[in-house]
Amino acid sequence: MKEYPLISVITPSYNCCKFISQAINSVLRQTYSNWEMIILDDGSTDNTSDIVSNFKDSRIKYFYQENQGITNISKTYNSALKKCIGEYIAVLDCDDYWPEYKLTKQIEAFRNPEVVLSYGISCMVNQIGKKISFSKIPDDYSIANNDPIGSSLKGLFYHRWSFIPNLTVMMRRDVINRIGGFLSVENLYQDYPTWVRMSLEGKFCAIPMCLGYYRKHPSALTFKTKLNMKNKTFYKYSFIIDFIEKHKDKLNELGLFFDIEEIKLRWQRFKKEFDSFIYYDNAFLFIKLGLFREAYESFKTFSTSAPSLKHKAIKTLFLLSNIFQYDFVSPIALTKENLSKLIKF
Secondary structure (H helix, E strand, C coil), X not given: CCCCCCEEEEEEECCCCCCHHHHHHHHHCCCXXXXXXXXXXXXXXXXXXXXXXXXXXXXXXXXXXXXXXXXXXXXXXXXXXXXXXXXXXXXXXXCCECCCCHHHHHHHHHHCCCEEEXXXXXXXXXXXXXXXXXXCCCCCHHHHHCCCCCCXXXXXXXXXXXXXXXXXXXXXXXXXXXXXXXXXXXXXXXXXXXXXXXXXXXXXXXXEEEEEEEECCCCCHHHHHHHHCCCHXXXXXXXXXHHHHHCHHHHHHCCCCCCHHHHHHHHHHHHHHHHXXXXXXXXXXXXXXXXXXXXXXXXXXXXXXXXXXXXXXXXXXXXHHHHHCCCCHHHHHHHHHHHHHHHHC
C-alpha cells in the first residue's frame, strides 16, 4: 500500500445550497490531504454551482448533469465513480459532513490487503446540526467485519436496518468496479444492495468511532421518499431472495446457507412492524426536527390505531409541544431510557 494513496470522494448533489458548503469544508479540513472531491450536480435549480465555484481548490471537481432523480440515484453514483481516479472511494452526500479525522483514521484499515470496505458509526443530526441519534456496529465481530468473508450477510439479511452507514464507507475502487459499480435495484437506494454484494469480495473493517454526521431534514429527497415507502421491507426481501439465487454457487463455496423460509417469515414480521409503527417512528423524528404539528398529527394517527393510557399520555405531550412549539417529549423519553439502563445494570 502506498503511504498516501489518493482517495476519491463522491458527492452527489441536488438543490443543496443550504448545506453543501459544510460538506465541502468538512473535506477541506481533513487531516489527510491526498484526496479529490467529485461533486456531481443532478440538475440543481438553486445556486449550488455558484457556491461550489467559490471554493478555489483544484482537488474539488464540479460536474453537472440533467436531473436523473432519486429513483436513478445508482446511475448518478456510477457516473461520479467513472470520473474518479483515486485508489479508494469514499462517499459523502451533499447535506452530510465528516469529522476532520475521518480519512486519516479510515485509510489505515486498508493496510490489510484482505479488507475491501471500511465503515464506522454515524451520528444523525437535524437541520441545525443538533445530534439526534447514533448508529451501532454489530456486537458480533464476524458480522461487523465480514470475517470470514460473507459473514456480514447474517446481519444484512436478518435485520431490518443496514448497519453500514453510507457516509462512513470507504472501499477499494478496483473492487467496486469489479462488481459493476453501485448496484441498481428497483425501489431501493444504492447503498444496501452494494454492501451486500461487496460482502462476497473480501473482509470489512468496522471502526468504532463516529466517521460522519448524517443530516435529517424535511427538504431531503430521501426523507420525503422514505416517509411514503411503506413497502420498502418487501423490496429488500425480494432483493435478498434474488441475490441468494443468483450467487448460490459463491455462497456454497463460502460455506454459507440461508433458510429462505426463515428469511421470508422474518421480513413479513418486519413489514408488519413497519406498517404498525411508521406513524410512531415519524412522530419522534418530526419532533426532533422541530416539526411540532406534524409530530402531533403523526402520533395522533398512531394512538388511534393503538389506544392505551400510555399512548394517551404521550399524545398529550405531543399536543403540548405543538401548542408551545417546544419539545417536551424527547427529554422524558431520554430519562426513561437512562432509567431502564440503570435498572438493567
